[in-house]
Amino acid sequence: MRRKKIAAVSVTLAGIMAAAGVMSGCSLSGGDNGKIRIEMIQYKQEAVGVFEELEKKFNETHDDIELVIDSPNDATTIMKTRFIREDYPDIIGIGGDMNYSNFLDAGLLMDISDYEGLDSIKQAYLDMDKELELVPQEGVYAVPYAANAAGVLYNKDIFDEYGWEIPTTWDEFLALCEDIQAEGLQPFFFGFRDTWTCLAPWNAIAVDLVDSDICSQVNRGEANFTDNYREVAEKTRALLDYAQDDPFAYSYNDACTAFARGEAVMYPIGSYAVPQIQSVNPDINIDSFVMPASEDASVNKLNSGNDLQFSVLAESEHKEAAYEVLDFLLEDENVQFYLDDQNAVPCKEGDFELAPMLDGMKTYIEDGYLADYQDHHYPSEMAVDAMIQTYLLDDSENATDTFLERFDTEWVRYNRDTIRNLEEYMEEHPDAE
């Protein structure tokens, strides 16, 4: 009798734990309806509406595959958390940036060189992904889908009203800012409280002044940032003279709102900001121009990079179905649908209609006179955005020296494993570039 009671104690406690296990087990196995389920996470929070539409359209036209597209807030953190949990989706939609480099380096992505849709992608964008490989890889691991362009957005109505010209050199640009201020208007309204926005002017200026593979050069020990980034740093800082008071108090949303309401005439940011701006003021007449950071107008390039690209996860068990989803997304009609909503630049060859606010950049896009974002090569844990914010907040005389010195020392530390792997690779492949 007593024995039983004792046993009951243990059974009760063990039962609670077992119940926990069973309950969790149940929630894992979802309802099966004979369809292959393809799960996709994409990181463009702004494009959540587009992907809801595309998801619906796909599921209506496909009987054998069920597509689920998730567009969570702070998606890259969620992707990483899920990778930490070893809970992999089938397809991820991310930017062509350091996250891609890391996922690829960790062996998470599938080689999709046998995917036929790749033939229709512009080579320039495929090359950008190649440059992102920390250690050169065989194969293709992403389908570039949409690119964005970053430069300076401007309020066309105000420009027309005062008859201002589009600047093509740095001096003209600063002179324009002076003119705008002289009219009692605000040239820029920055949202530097969100540190990542500090990278927008930085990138746009850097593509004009620095080699696009500067990070690889540094990794190979052939260059340093102190020499190459000084001008970029100084010119980024120069923009602060034309910004509102205390730009570090306001967020990206605040800055978009201010620009939308005509409180600032220009906004050095990417085309991705346009939907946010238009959500505040749908009637605003926006155009853009390429950041003229150099005195030599002919070296000024458009800052453009893979804003959204799709990768299939190596763990995915449904490669064929995943390709079918990619085929669907790459249909001209669906690409155009995305471009219209997001004011993006297509990575696919073809006759697509571009958004009017890209007019000022059109020739650069068509001539392929563009360069990838520098920050796509920065490791996220190095937090270069916050370093730039720190630098812009630093009023001391040697701020630029401090910043550049820190950039060089931290770079080596954060990229130590990459540099070592690269050295090993170079030793194994002495003839590689």
Place this chain on the structure above:
Amino acid sequence: MNTKGNKQTARTNWPITILLIIGCLTIFFPLYMTIIIAFKQPSEMTNDIAGALAFPSSWSFSNFAQAMEVTDFWNSLANSVLITVIAIVLAVIIHSLAGYAIGRSMAHSKVYSFIYLYIVSGMFVPFAILMMPVVKLTAQMGLANRVGVILLYTVFYMPMNLLLYSGYLKNIPLALEEAARVDGATTWKTYWSIIFPVMKPMHATVAVLTALGTWNDVMTPLVILSGTDVNTLPLAQLNFQTQFGTNYNLAFASYLLALIPILIFYLVCQKQILNGVVNGAVK
């Protein structure tokens, strides 16, 4: 430092009463701002002080309806309630048993003294060090869900609650159980019929402390539940922050919605909560 009022003969100390009432403004001002901003429309947001402090032009609940939709309010609320209630029940059952078994055995057993120290010293383990391994562990066990969060709370609050229960038991004489034992009751039965009811004040304390800790916790659900579509109330605020954009009115309606359940609970159970907190801290 005015302690004159402690004399039994003293009358009401009006200056201090008035100062304290004025001091309440520091509590009410942020809450007042939350309420009026939650009811205003974006067009009513002005930059002058009088305008910012003024009542909204109409008391419309449209912001709340929209905020509920954006943050999936009812689901988040249900999850928060579910997690908190089960965590409390498990804490009261499991931790009190632990307090009893370990607390009663400590005096004559080195092993139990060691177990006691082992668990209680878990109090010093900051969540930051457990965070990353726990994410991996729960995922591998299929516990990256509400059950996982509840289990983690049961473990994280164990050190503190064990300390509280075993401390409380020191004041409950062994003779109470001896009598029952002589009557032939088993230890298990004695526990539930005599000891468990006697510890009622401590159950209240444990329940209050566990509830306040789990209800408002952000970090555990953040790392365990993010990306699973399951939100608790605070997690929903964090996850939907960017969807509010610069519509602060919508955001504040959502904040207010997140604060209201616990405020109501506090108003109803104020006395028990205050007593519970004091008991927990002082014991």
Place this chain on the structure above:
Amino acid sequence: MKKKMGNREKTFLCITIPILILFFMFNTLPLIRGVIYSFTNYKGYGTYDFVGFRNYVDLFQDSRVGKSYLFTFKFAIVSTIVTNVVSLILALGLNSKIKGKSALRGIYFIPNVLGGLVVGYIFSFIFTYILPTVGQKLGIGFLSSSMLSSESSAWLAIVFVACWQSVAMNTIIYISGLQTVPEDVYEAGSIDGATGWSKFKNLTFPLIIPFFSINMVLCMKNFLMVFDQIMALTKGGPAQSTESISYLIYNNGMSGGQFGFQSANAVIFFIVIVVISVAQMKFTGSKEEQL
């Protein structure tokens, strides 16, 4: 006697073992795994190598980590002092002969039941939009721009919000402490002519020292682990000046690909917490026994 306790001991054992397993699984095991990860260059996913003590060596050279420790300690110490001074004053007030005593006590406890994250968001708005307007109108220099946007004031804003919330808890504890002070102590005191400050210092305070030490320990531990307020108010900015240790570990460990490195940081943080807690308990231990 001992033999007769057979059933009792078995019951205890049956209760203790599952609990011990549960605790080991979700507390000790993760702790051990955390220590193991701290010797790797793991990103959290993919493959990894053991790198020996490299993470620990880096940790002591990393200016960002150093800065976060400095910030966290500065924040925790200042907040602990402010919270205790304010709540002691409040407790003395609330414990004196006043009208509406229980209502006032109830009101002053409200901030403690509210979630740190949401409170942070509310104050973030007040700091960004309301205070600067007030500051400009009244011509108060440091208020005329957002407190959250400057390195010199952002941490003070966080201190303010953290104290606003935690004063509630400490006040309640001090009140219960003051209620243990017997009336005759004061009567004896007033015969000696003790009044005001000297009465507090010589009579009241020594009697509530145990409560003071409880509050110090509670405050320090909570403030060292500050996370919610940072997440809501500054996200570590401006210029990385308000990154608390917990925030840095979460941010860089979970989303920044520094799983291994931040594990090492967490191990050091754990050691620091243990050392501080043990020191505090040693310091106040003898006094707490009076309770």
